[in-house]
Amino acid sequence: MIKAVVGANWGDEGKGKIVDVCAKDAHVVVRFQGGSNAGHTIINDYGKFALHQLPSGIFHEGITNVLANGVALNVDYLKKEIEEVKASGVNFNLIISDRAHVLMPYHILLDVYEEERLAERQFGSTKSGIAPLYSDKHAKTGIQVWELYSDMLKPKINDIIDKINIIFKNLYNKPELDKAEIYETLRRYGEYVEKNICDTSAFLRNAIKEEKNIFLEGQLGALRDIDHGIYPYVTSSSTLAGYAAVGAGIAPYSITEIIAVTKAYSSAVGEGPFVVKMSGEEANTLRMKGGDAGEFGATTGRPRDVGCFDAVATRYGAKLQGATQIALTAIDVLEYMDEIPVCTGYEIDGEVIEDFPVTDKLYKAKPVIKKLPGFRENIRGITEFNKLPKNAQNYVNFVEEAIGVPVSIVSTGPKREEIIMR
DSSP, X not given: OEEXXXXXXXXXXXXXXXXXHHGGGOSEEEEXXXXXXXXXXXXXXXXXXXXXXXXTTTTSTTOEEEEOTTBEEOHHHHHHHHHHHHHTXXXXXXXXXXXSEEOOHHHHHHHHHHHHHHGGGOOOOOSXXXXXHHHHHXXXXXXXXXXXXXXXXXXXXXXXXXXXXXXXXXXXXXXXXXXXXXXXXXXXXXXXXXXXXXXXXXXXHHHHHTTOOEEEEEEEEGXXXXXTSSTTSSOSXXXXXXXXXXXXXXXXXXXXXXXXXXXXXXXXXXXXXXXXXXXXXXXXXXXXXXXXXXXXXXXXXXXXEEESEEHHHHHHHHHHHTOSEEXXXXXXXXXXOSXXXXXXXXXXXXXXXXXXXXXXXXXXXXXXXXXXEOOXXXXXXXXXXXXXXXXXXXXXXXXXXXXXXXXXXXXXXXXXXXXXXX
């Protein structure tokens, strides 16, 4: 069995918790794209964690956790995260693809300097260096993990830094980089990860042959996909389950199930159009109710935009993901509402549409709102669907019908055990 767990929206849907819950039945958990620019928040018996590089399977013994070839590997961040997790008593198995691309110190600087230069035209970067890394990857000037051990590393770095220094000096008016310092940093990276490096694609193909249970963990959501999201306010890799085969190095037909995760309301961190955005006290109340620590980015700490459930965006995201089932998270957050607003369509220039449009039209869109009866009960921790209040059950059924995909998992709180498996 090979399942992909991916986001149906803008990210921050609760994928980490869903992987953590489902991983008890897994042999392998794989991060197949993205890097330290987004965090998966998990609350379990070990404590509360925001994982940015490590797969969410690390809390289960016996699982092999994989950072695959599609990942942007920030070694400094990985080291910090491993130390923090192990300090909480967590021990885990980790392997890293020898073909993953290494996030370089200058990638972060390029990200920061470019956002400064753009000023009012920023794309909401987390300044984690992700866009420059993937830019180098596709320009074939990146550094793969195996190159950390190559005799060609030093001359390649020298050539790269020559070009970077021209950009730093002439475009950004910033200090030049020291080649020797960068080279020594990379040698240190190589020493740190050397014991974890292998051909992860070969490992996964063998695991498939042995009929192991594998979970493929996506980062961010469908609406942040580089090709199909709200471009240019997107991440720099594909967030879709279809890319999991590429980012993990396995056959596409081997993925048998796709769990698309969505919240019972909407949230987004970063720039770009957000049709259902609430404002004022209404937004502040939902933001503070949202999750265990409110609606603030796990990576940036920035307050997220919040709004009602967006059936147009979620249906589009679920279709892009090829979802076979839906995990609905954070329904407990809505318990304070007498009526629960939902968006069933977009009005653009007087016309109501139900299909998700391109970015320019999103700026013109107004949400068509329908109100459903609230349930006004504390449902946190309920583990059986028929024990939910009737109006909460009706809400789940509405989401299922609106998306057109079965809701098989309902999260009733942020903790691992606060879950309904339908």
